[in-house]
Amino acid sequence: MFADWPGVETASAGLAPDADEPCTDELVEWADIIFVMERAHRARLQKRFRQSLKSARVVCLDIPDDYAFMQPELVALLEKKVGPLLK
Numbered sequence: 133m134f135a136d137w138p139g140v141e142t143a144s145a146g147l148a149p150d151a152d153e154p155c156t157d158e159l160v161e162w163a164d165i166i167f168v169m170e171r172a173h174r175a176r177l178q179k180r181f182r183q184s185l186k187s188a189r190v191v192c193l194d195i196p197d198d199y200a201f202m203q204p205e206l207v208a209l210l211e212k213k214v215g216p217l218l219k
């Protein structure tokens with residue numbers, strides 16, 4: 133959703149075993165900022181990728197992970213919470 137923003141490179145990955153794009157050490161090491169929806173996601177990310185998270189900032193958006201992909205309400209929340217952090 134933020135891929136077209138000037139000066140921003142994005143990637144999306146999931147922590148679930150059946151994620152379409154699973155999160156990897158390489159992806160975590162590449163990132164400057166990692167956004168997670170819920171505190172449980174942040175805890176899982178920190179536990180699983182502790183060694184790789186040395187330079188990335190992890191931001192919990194406190195958005196329940198129960199929205200459908202690109203649901204308009206989710207898009208609005210993401211724009212409100214993530215947008216200012218990318219400027």
